[in-house]
Amino acid sequence: MSSSNYLELPDLDKQFPFRCFNDYGEGLVYPHWHKEIEFIYVIKGSIKIGVNDELLTLNEGQILFFESGATHYFLASPESERLVYQFDLSLFNEELGLKKGQESLQTIFNSRENVSVNWQKATEIMMSNYLQKIYQASETQKPGFDFVIQQHLLGILVLLMREVPEKSDNQKKALRDDSMKNKETLERMDKIFAYIESNYNQGITLEAVAKDIGFSPHYFTRFFKTNTGTTFVGFLTDYRINMAKSILGTEELPMIEVAERAGFNSVKTFHHVFKENVGISPLKYQKSIFGN
Numbered sequence: 001m002s003s004s005n006y007l008e009l010p011d012l013d014k015q016f017p018f019r020c021f022n023d024y025g026e027g028l029v030y031p032h033w034h035k036e037i038e039f040i041y042v043i044k045g046s047i048k049i050g051v052n053d054e055l056l057t058l059n060e061g062q063i064l065f066f067e068s069g070a071t072h073y074f075l076a077s078p079e080s081e082r083l084v085y086q087f088d089l090s091l092f093n094e095e096l097g098l099k100k101g102q103e104s105l106q107t108i109f110n111s112r113e114n115v116s117v118n119w120q121k122a123t124e125i126m127m128s129n130y131l132q133k134i135y136q137a138s139e140t141q142k143p144g145f146d147f148v149i150q151q152h153l154l155g156i157l158v159l160l161m162r163e164v165p166e167k168s169d170n171q172k173k174a175l176r177d178d179s180m181k182n183k184e185t186l187e188r189m190d191k192i193f194a195y196i197e198s199n200y201n202q203g204i205t206l207e208a209v210a211k212d213i214g215f216s217p218h219y220f221t222r223f224f225k226t227n228t229g230t231t232f233v234g235f236l237t238d239y240r241i242n243m244a245k246s247i248l249g250t251e252e253l254p255m256i257e258v259a260e261r262a263g264f265n266s267v268k269t270f271h272h273v274f275k276e277n278v279g280i281s282p283l284k285y286q287k288s289i290f291g292n
Contacts, residue, residue, distance in 0.1 A: 010036055010086045016146050017088035018153075020138050025077035026246065028197055028239070031189045032073070036086045037109055038066040039156075041131045045080030048238070049073070055229035056115065058082075063116040063127055067109040073193070075235075076242040078249060083135055087153065108157065112164045123163040130156050188213055189227055200239055201263040206232050240264060241277050248286045255282055 012019055017036070025047055040049065046059045050073045051066065058064055066072050068089075089105045116124040130152045137148040195209055209232070210220035224232045244262035247253065253261075259270035259282075274282045 010034060012036070012086065012088060017091050018086070018138075018146075018149060020083060020085040020135055023082050023084050025074070025080040025082065028076050028193060029074035030193055031071055033069055033071045034086075035068045036088050037068060038072075039085040039131060040064045040066075041083040041085070041128060043081050043083060045077065047077040047080045047082055048075040050075070050228050051114075058115075061124070061128065063124060063131070065109070065114045067114065068106060073189075075238060076246070078242055078246040083131065085131065085134065091150065091153065092157070105157070108160055111166050112160050113167055119164055123159065126159055126163070127156065130159070185227060188223070192224065196236060196239060200236065200243060201261055203265065204236060204263070236263075237273060237277070241274060244270070244274060244282065245278070245285065248282060249289050252286070252290055258282060 010019065025045070031050070040047075040058065041063050042058045042060050044060055046057055049056050049058060049064065051064070052071055056064065092105060113119065116127065119127075134149050134152045137145045137152070191213055192209060195212055196204065206220065207217050210217045213220060215223060221232065224235070228235060230238075240263045244258055244264075247258050247261055255270070256267050259267045262270065264270035264273065271281060274285070278285060280288070
């Protein structure tokens with residue numbers, strides 16, 4: 001998405017406000033929010049997602065959903081694959097006449113634990129089955145596919161009501177107090193991410209970024225940690241490692257060039273940081289892909 005779009009408007013059919021698609025995690029997705037519900041289902045590798053003030057890691061087979069209005073962003077996650085589902089709650093208007101006293105749809109999504117690691121394993125499996133069937137129906141688009149999708153979305157709704165645990169009171173309060181919905185905060189986070197994306201292969205310092213945003217280093221440190229759940233140095237290192245993985249996975253280059261293009265000031269530092277975070281050396285990682 002464009003870095004200027006804080007409110008995202010998914011391109012959904014007004015008659016059937018639903019879409020799903022594959023995302024291979026190659027790029028950074030800037031902070032944004034939308035009124036539609038969004039489900040993320042990781043089908044390969046692992047991904048890092050910022051949601052409100054937390055930075056989460058989702059592994060293969062795990063699921064996350066965003067309620068309406070939740071600010072979120074994605075770090076670049078090479079060698080990953082996720083299925084993304086977006087739909088408007090108006091999809092249920094005709095099919096679901098909620099009786100007085102029952103939970104509203106919005107309340108159901110807002111009040112439930114939105115990360116499958118906090119669910120029973122059986123619930124996660126049932127949810128993944130629904131999501132797989134929905135994706136298959138959307139891809140094949142056989143006659144009546146929209147009814148099939150609605151059927152499985154209703155199944156997801158029932159699963160949320162019956163099996164997915166509710167958030168704690170503290171989590172609900174934090175959601176209400178979410179500062180990331182503030183436009184000024186979104187603009188600043190967007191500017192920070194754009195700066196990193198443009199300068200990660202240079203000698204970025206915390207002081208330089210803070211100055212560019214108009215913050216003191218101390219305030220910037222606190223602001224960044226509050227709104228991403230991680231430190232600036234940790235975020236930058238993670239971003240550079242992902243860029244290095246992307247380069248190693250697509251081009252056979254000398255390690256000195258990979259280190260330089262990914263923003264590391266020496267091959268020795270690059271080797272140490274990469275191995276510490278990935279578990280193998282950059283050269284072994286490259287060989288595992290090209291097989292030589």
